[in-house]
Amino acid sequence: MRIRQANSDDFASTMGLYHEASDVMTRTPHDCCWRRDGHPTPESIRKLIADGGMLVIEDEGALVGAVGTDHDLGHDYEGVTWLADVPDQLVCVVHLLVIRMDRRGEGLSRALLRACLAKAREQGMRTARLDATANNAPAIALYRSEGFAQVGADALDVNPDGDSLIPFVVMERLL
Secondary structure, eight states, X not given: OEEEEOOGGGHHHHHHXXXXXXXXXXXXXXXXXXXXXXXXOHHHHHHHHHTXXXXXXXXXXXXXXXXXXXSOOOGGGTTOOOSXXXXXXXXXXXXXXXXXXXXXXXXXXXXXXXXXHHHHHHTTOOEEEEXXXXXXXXXXXXXXXXXXXXXXXXXXXXXXXSSSOEEEEEEEEEX
């Protein structure tokens, strides 16, 4: 098992992880609103890889997980009262943590998240922030167990299947 920074050769396999997760999780109790034709987009994954913000975990040469980081949580959370008042360039925003469906329950999400946070600390980041759909109890439990605190909740217009708003929780951890 090895965690490393993704490179352009990893693009197809990384997109495959997100497609698999979206196909399996759509309309389930833990649906995270990822859709094959919507989110994440190929452009967003290519950008994370090109900018050095995508970590992958591989086992015997096959990618089994990925997570992205950057400094942009987006305009949706401008009103959140964060634990740390720091400039964006000192914030690690964690995005799109995914594990291959047949490898869930092995601690790979935790390993990727810890590697992501270690990299952020090495780069001088002061805090890590993320969001998760409120119905994604396994992800929220992982984040809490790794020291993230809920700092907000919101309903966002990201529902790929209709007009209703999707409840999200917003979390932060000081580094």
